Amino acid sequence: MKGRGWILGLALSFACGGEPAPKGGVGGADGGAEDSGGAGEGGADTGPCAEVPLVNYNNFGHSFVLHTCQGCHASTAADRYGAPEDSTFDTVEQVWAQRDRVLARAAAEPPTMPPAGGSSEDDRVRLRWWLECAEEGT
Numbered sequence: 001m002k003g004r005g006w007i008l009g010l011a012l013s014f015a016c017g018g019e020p021a022p023k024g025g026v027g028g029a030d031g032g033a034e035d036s037g038g039a040g041e042g043g044a045d046t047g048p049c050a051e052v053p054l055v056n057y058n059n060f061g062h063s064f065v066l067h068t069c070q071g072c073h074a075s076t077a078a079d080r081y082g083a084p085e086d087s088t089f090d091t092v093e094q095v096w097a098q099r100d101r102v103l104a105r106a107a108a109e110p111p112t113m114p115p116a117g118g119s120s121e122d123d124r125v126r127l128r129w130w131l132e133c134a135e136e137g138t
C-alpha cells in the first residue's frame, strides 16, 4: 500500500520526539516554525507535534471512534459487552474528557481496546497525533 511508508516514518520520529535532537538540522530552538500556530497548543512549534499532520475529529477521529469503539461505547449500542457507562464516546467532547484513558487503552502497543483488537497500526499513530497534537476538543 502506497502512502504507508511516510506515515510510519513520521510515526517513528514522533515516537522518538522526547529525545534530544541529533546534531545538525535546526540548531536553535526557534527555527522559524513559530509562525503557523496550526499544530495545536502547548509549544507544538518545537515539540514532537511540530511535524505531524493535522489530525482531528473531523478528518479522522469521528470515523475511527464510530467504527472501532462505538460498537460497545455508544450510548445507543445494542450490547456494550460490559463497557462502563461513563466510557461513552458519542461526541468529540466525551472522547477528549477521557483522552488519557483512550490513549492508554487504544493507542498503546499492543492496544487493549478494542478488547479483541481491530485497529491498525496506522490508526493508532493517527490516534496519537489526534489526541496528543490537535487543539483540545477538536
Ligand code: HEC
Residues within 6 Å of the ligand: 065, 068, 069, 070, 071, 072, 073, 080, 081, 082, 083, 084, 087, 098, 101, 102, 105, 106, 113, 114, 115, 116, 119
Ligand atoms: C467489543 C466491545 C468493545 C469495543 C469495540 C471497545 N471497547 Fe472499550 N471497553 C469494553 C469493555 C468490556 C470495557 C470494560 C473492561 C475493561 O476496562 O477492559 C471497556 C472499557 C473501556 C474504557 C474504560 C476503562 C479504562 O481503562 O479507563 C475505555 C477508556 C475504553 N474502553 C476505550 C475504548 C476505545 C477508545 C475503543 C475504540 C478504540 C474501545 N474501547 C472499543 C469493550 C469495548
